[in-house]
Amino acid sequence: MSETPAIRLSGLRKSFGSVEAVAGIDLEIADGEFFSMLGPSGSGKTTVLRMIAGFELPTAGTVSLSGRDVTRLPPFERDVNTVFQDYALFPHMSVLENVEYGLRVRKVPRRERRERALRALASVRLEGFETRRPSAMSGGQRQRVALARALVNRPRVLLLDEPLGALDAKLREQMQVELKEIQRDVGITFVFVTHDQAEALTMSDRVAVFDQGRINQVGTPEEVYERPASAFVASFVGTSNLLSGAAAKALIGRDGTFSVRPEKVHMGTSGVPGTVAEVIYAGAVTRYVVDLDAGARMVVVDRDRRELRGQSVCLSWQDEHVVEIKENADAA
Amino acid sequence: MRSFLHRHPGVRLAGLLSAPLLWLVVAYLGALAVLLVSAFWAVNTFTGEVVREFSLQNFRTILTEDVYRNVTLRSVGVAAAVTVICVVLAVPMALYMAKVASPRSRHWLVIAILTPLWASYLVKAYAWRVLLANGGPVDWLLGGPGRGPGYGLFATIIVLSYLWLPYMILPIYAGLERLPDSLLEASADLGARGSRTFRAIVLPILVPSIFAGSIFTFSLSLGDYITVQIVGGKTQLIGNLVYANIGAANNLPFAAALAVIPVLIMVIYLVAVRRSGALEEL
Numbered sequence: 001m002s003e004t005p006a007i008r009l010s011g012l013r014k015s016f017g018s019v020e021a022v023a024g025i026d027l028e029i030a031d032g033e034f035f036s037m038l039g040p041s042g043s044g045k046t047t048v049l050r051m052i053a054g055f056e057l058p059t060a061g062t063v064s065l066s067g068r069d070v071t072r073l074p075p076f077e078r079d080v081n082t083v084f085q086d087y088a089l090f091p092h093m094s095v096l097e098n099v100e101y102g103l104r105v106r107k108v109p110r111r112e113r114r115e116r117a118l119r120a121l122a123s124v125r126l127e128g129f130e131t132r133r134p135s136a137m138s139g140g141q142r143q144r145v146a147l148a149r150a151l152v153n154r155p156r157v158l159l160l161d162e163p164l165g166a167l168d169a170k171l172r173e174q175m176q177v178e179l180k181e182i183q184r185d186v187g188i189t190f191v192f193v194t195h196d197q198a199e200a201l202t203m204s205d206r207v208a209v210f211d212q213g214r215i216n217q218v219g220t221p222e223e224v225y226e227r228p229a230s231a232f233v234a235s236f237v238g239t240s241n242l243l244s245g246a247a248a249k250a251l252i253g254r255d256g257t258f259s260v261r262p263e264k265v266h267m268g269t270s271g272v273p274g275t276v277a278e279v280i281y282a283g284a285v286t287r288y289v290v291d292l293d294a295g296a297r298m299v300v301v302d303r304d305r306r307e308l309r310g311q312s313v314c315l316s317w318q319d320e321h322v323v324e325i326k327e328n329a330d331a332a
Numbered sequence: 333m334r335s336f337l338h339r340h341p342g343v344r345l346a347g348l349l350s351a352p353l354l355w356l357v358v359a360y361l362g363a364l365a366v367l368l369v370s371a372f373w374a375v376n377t378f379t380g381e382v383v384r385e386f387s388l389q390n391f392r393t394i395l396t397e398d399v400y401r402n403v404t405l406r407s408v409g410v411a412a413a414v415t416v417i418c419v420v421l422a423v424p425m426a427l428y429m430a431k432v433a434s435p436r437s438r439h440w441l442v443i444a445i446l447t448p449l450w451a452s453y454l455v456k457a458y459a460w461r462v463l464l465a466n467g468g469p470v471d472w473l474l475g476g477p478g479r480g481p482g483y484g485l486f487a488t489i490i491v492l493s494y495l496w497l498p499y500m501i502l503p504i505y506a507g508l509e510r511l512p513d514s515l516l517e518a519s520a521d522l523g524a525r526g527s528r529t530f531r532a533i534v535l536p537i538l539v540p541s542i543f544a545g546s547i548f549t550f551s552l553s554l555g556d557y558i559t560v561q562i563v564g565g566k567t568q569l570i571g572n573l574v575y576a577n578i579g580a581a582n583n584l585p586f587a588a589a590l591a592v593i594p595v596l597i598m599v600i601y602l603v604a605v606r607r608s609g610a611l612e613e614l
Contacts, residue, residue: 055520089518
C-alpha cells in the first residue's frame with residue numbers, strides 16, 4: 001500500500017488484570033475500505049475497536065490514524081466516530097438534538113448544524129422523526145439515528161460495534177445492504193465488528209478473523225472463505241469438513257490438515273463410500289451428515305431433501321476444492 | 333380453604349392488605365387528621381385546657397405576626413441551603429462511586445456512606461456541638477478560639493447537611509449506576525470533554541435523582557428541631573417553635589397549626605418536583 005493507511009495498528013496489546021484480551025495485533029486498514037473484524041465473543045475484536053476509538057488505552061503498541069500517532073489521545077481528540085452496540089442515544093434529547101450533538105460540541109453555527117443534521121437524518125431515511133425521543137422509536141430506527149449521529153460529523157473513520165446485533169433477522173439483512181450503500185456514498189472507512197460470519201462476508205472489502213486476541217487471517221471475503229489459513233478460520237467462517245491424520249492420508253493421499261466445504265462435495269454413486277447418519281432440513285438446503293468408511297465424518301449440502309438416513313452413499317469432490325491448512329506456529 | 337382463597341382473589345388481597353392498610357389509615361392518616369383538626373382549636377389561657385371549638389385564631393396569629401413569617405422563611409432558607417450543599421457534595425461523591433471506583437471498592441464506599449446512619453442522631457449532633465464549641469477543634473483548625481462559626485444558623489446548616497448527606501448520595505448513586513457507560517463514551521466520541529459531558533449528558537439525566545434526594549434533605553431539614561437546639565444557639569426554626577409550644581407553652585393547638593406550615597410547604601414542593609419524574613426515583 002503506497003498511500004498512508006487510514007488506520008495502522010502495530011504491536012497492539014491489551015491486558016485486563018491477568019487476562020490478555022488483545023495479544024499483539026498488526027493491521028493496516030486502507031482509506032475508504034469496508035473492513036470487518038470477525039470473531040467469537042471474547043476474541044478481542046471489540047477491545048481493538050475500543051482502542052481505535054480511544055476508550056481503552058493499549059498496554060503496548062500504537063494506534064495511528066492517517067499516519068498520526070493517537071495512541072495516548074482521548075476519544076474527543078480523534079477523528080473517528082462510533083456506532084455503539086446499544087446505540088447509546090441520549091435519552092433526554094430529541095432525535096435531532098442527538099444528531100446535532102457532535103456539531104454543537106464542535107461549535108458549528110446553528111444554521112449549518114441544522115442543515116447537516118437534517119441531511120444526515122434524510123440519508124438514513126428518518127425524515128419526520130426529528131422531534132421524537134429515542135425511547136419512542138424501534139430498534140431499527142434507533143440504529144439509524146446512531147448512524148446519522150456519527151456520520152454527520154464526517155469522520156475519517158466510522159467504527160461500528162456489532163450495530164446490527166439487536167435487530168431481528170429480516171431487518172438485519174435490510175440494514176446490511178443499507179450500511180454498505182451508505183459506506184459507498186460517503187466513501188469513508190468503516191470498521192465493522194461482528195460475530196456473524198455471513199454478515200462479514202456480505203458487507204466487507206476485507207475481513208480480519210480474530211481468535212483469542214490474535215488475528216488468524218486477513219483477506220477478502222473470498223480469500224477467507226475459499227482459502228482459510230487455519231482450522232479455526234475454516235470452521236468459524238462457514239462450515240468446513242476438516243480432514244487430518246489417518247483420514248486425510250486415506251482420502252487425500254497426503255499427511256496434513258485439509259478443508260473441504262460442504263457445498264463442494266458431491267453425493268452420488270461414485271467416490272468415497274460412507275453411510276448417512278443424519279439428514280438436517282434447513283429450508284433452502286438440506287445437510288447430510290455422512291460417516292465415511294475411512295473413518296471421518298463429513299457434512300454435505302444438497303438442494304433437495306431425500307430420506308437417505310442409514311443408506312450407503314458415495315462422496316466425491318474435485319482436487320481444486322481441497323484446501324490444505326498450514327497452521328502458523330503461534331496459531332496452532 | 334386454600335382452594336377457596338384461590339377462587340376468590342379479592343378475599344386473598346383483602347387478607348394480605350388489611351393490616352398495612354389499617355396501619356396507614358389509623359396511625360398515619362389518622363394522626364394527620366387529628367393534627368389538622370386540633371389546629372383549629374384553642375387553649376384557655378387561664379386553665380391551660382384545650383377548648384374544642386372551631387376557630388381560625390391560630391392561623392390568624394401565624395399570618396399576622398412577623399415572627400412566624402420570619403421563622404418560616406428562615407426554615408425554608410435552611411432547608412434550601414442544606415439541600416444545595418448536599419447536592420454539591422453528593423454529585424461528585426456519587427459520580428466517583430458509580431463510575432470511577434472499582435466494583436469491589438464500590439461496595440465498601442456504599443457501606444461507608446451508610447454507616448453514619450447506624451449511629452444515633454443525638455450522638456452525631458452532640459459530636460458536632462463539641463467540634464463547633466468555642467475553642468473546639470473547628471476553632472483550632474481555623475486559627476484559634478472564636479475563629480470558627482460557633483453555634484447559630486450557620487452551624488445548624490452545616491450539621492443538617494452532614495446528617496442528611498447520605499439521603500442525597502444514595503438516589504444520585506442509584507441514578508448514575510443506571511446510566512450506561514456507553515452514553516459517556518458516546519459523548520466523548522462526539523468530541524465532548526469531560527466537563528461538557530457532565531453538563532450536557534450526566535446532569536440532565538440526573539435531575540430526577542437529585543430531586544428525589546432533595547425531597548429527603550428538604551423535608552428532613554424543614555421538620556428538624558433537635559439539631560437547631562443543640563448547635564443552633566438562639567436560632568428559631570419551625571421545628572423548635574412547634575416543640576416549644578408543645579412543651580413550655582403548653583399550647584398544643586397552636587403547635588398543630590404551626591406544624592401545618594411544613595406539611596403545606598412539602599405538598600407544594602412535591603407537586604412542583606413531580607413533573608421532573610423525581611417521584612419515580614424514590
